[in-house]
Amino acid sequence: MPVSPAIAEQLAQVIGVLYAEAELALIERIQRWLAADIEAPYWLSAKLASVRDVQAAVQAILDALATDADGKIRQALAEAYGRGQQAAVAELGALATGQAAAAAVAIPGAPVVDRLAREVIDGMGPVYSRILRTPTDVYRAVVATATPRTLLGVETRRETSQRVLDGLASRGVTGFVDTSGRAWDMASYAEMAVRSATGRAAIEAHTDRLGAAGVDLIIVSEQPLHCKKCDPWAGKILTRTSGQGGARTVEVEHATRDGETVTVEVAGSLPQARAAGLLHPNCRCSISAYLPGVTRPMSTPPHPQGATYEDTQRQREMERHVRRWKRRAAAAMTDDERRRANARVREWQAAIRALTDEKGLRRKPQREQIKSAR
Ligand SMILES: [Zn+2]
Incomplete structure (x- = not known):
């Protein structure tokens, strides 16, 4: 996994x-x-x-x-x-x-x-x-x-x-x-x-x-909601620790068969790739063990409703607007002001609903239902 x-x-x-x-x-x-x-x-x-x-x-x-x-x-x-x-x-x-x-x-x-x-x-x-x-x-x-x-x-x-x-x-x-x-x-x-x-x-x-x-080698795979920052690393094999570093071809032992070797194209090391942005916060990409001769690179199925990484970031931004207007409602000095702010909360929630429905993204109701103490 x-x-x-x-x-x-x-x-x-x-x-x-x-x-x-x-x-x-x-x-x-x-x-x-x-x-x-x-x-x-x-x-x-x-x-x-x-x-x-x-x-x-x-x-x-x-x-x-x-x-x-x-x-x-x-x-x-x-x-x-x-x-x-x-x-x-x-x-x-x-x-x-x-x-x-x-x-x-x-x-x-x-x-x-x-x-x-x-x-x-x-x-x-x-x-x-x-x-x-x-x-x-x-x-x-x-x-x-x-x-x-x-x-x-x-x-x-x-x-x-x-x-x-x-x-x-x-x-x-x-x-x-x-x-x-x-x-x-x-x-x-x-x-x-x-x-x-x-x-x-x-x-x-x-x-x-x-x-x-x-296990010394790992493989990077992109997920349907992959991010552009990590695309250069998709499908690449990396060493787990920084050793010699750099792209090279190596001969390694087969993961399960004795006496057999496998030729592997290594793109660099995991620490190198991470320093270049791979697996950044919010990253959707993943790594797994690369077992020479056993692991087959996985192909990435596109998102069923065409959602992209940018859509997930847009959803996050909309959730921030919901929270901002909830704060504005809490800050309201008059009922009118509070009603206006709450109306904006509902507008942004409707926008999130529209986006997640259209793109088949998962909603995070917990984040939208932040309760005020009042
Ligand atoms: Zn990423």
């Missing part, structure tokens, strides 16, 4: 949902804070007086999230590591008894799981500290856009608060912008980090097992 970063994809989704729900809870908390006493003349000074309380509430939401998420991240990584190992064992059934037996011995995944979990959790640290500043930042933003004169009107307070909240909801609470200028909401950021780690755990488990069985 080939292994792909995609085999662990839905494990990361669970964690994305946790973060999305926490992000909604945070925005609702800030919205309630701004909405409280909005008609009172002392509104702005009341906000200033309560910044610390709101900060404590935000801290409590983040603490609960961290406890919940840390355990689930470890679980997801352990599961991904297990799946990667099982994939290798399933592939090695054809080997001589001694080798297959070596492959059947489980490799403890704990060190890899611990290392990858630490990386993901540490990576979220700066995001958490940024979020903790949100109440102060929101207060400053409200003060900056309001003059003493405009603060007299309750409507103006509402509009100002709404503008600040909308900015927060649209960007996502993290306000994190990557080097390519893309803004990440908290859930997308966390999910991306977990997805890339679970993908790595599955691939590492698989190659570790192949190593234990003395």
Whole structure:
């Protein structure tokens, strides 16, 4: 059974949902804070007086999230590591008894799981500290856009608060912008980090097992939803570890017949190919053991409804719009505003339905049904 970063994809989704729900809870908390006493003349000074309380509430939401998420991240990584190992064992059934037996011995995944979990959790640290500043930042933003004169009107307070909240909801609470200028909401950021780690755990488990069985070659196969980045590697045979590297022809022993050799065209090493982008996060391509003389390259059937990798990325983008409008609904200062945002949520959900129906893609209802705390 080939292994792909995609085999662990839905494990990361669970964690994305946790973060999305926490992000909604945070925005609702800030919205309630701004909405409280909005008609009172002392509104702005009341906000200033309560910044610390709101900060404590935000801290409590983040603490609960961290406890919940840390355990689930470890679980997801352990599961991904297990799946990667099982994939290798399933592939090695054809080997001589001694080798297959070596492959059947489980490799403890704990060190890899611990290392990858630490990386993901540490990576979220700066995001958490940024979020903790949100109440102060929101207060400053409200003060900056309001003059003493405009603060007299309750409507103006509402509009100002709404503008600040909308900015927060649209960007996502993290306000994190990557080097390519893309803004990440908290859930997308966390999910991306977990997805890339679970993908790595599955691939590492698989190659570790192949190593234990003395299998040195692997073959790359593309899936119906393959990505252009990986196309140059499709059907190529690679060495599992970086040795001499580079494309070459090698004479290797037949996997099951003694004294027979097989000529194999090797395109390079797996570490080389991965450095060039193969098996990137979101990748659909897969690798499996290449058993000389036994493994036949698989041909890739096209997707039955013509879906492409780009369609899956489009679906992801639409899911981000759903989440964004759910945040906007949570940030709404008036019922009208909330109704408008919810209408946009339903529009994007309908668009996802249309795309997945047309292309025969799997919907991820879990991601579209993120519940607000209210
Ligand atoms: Zn790929």
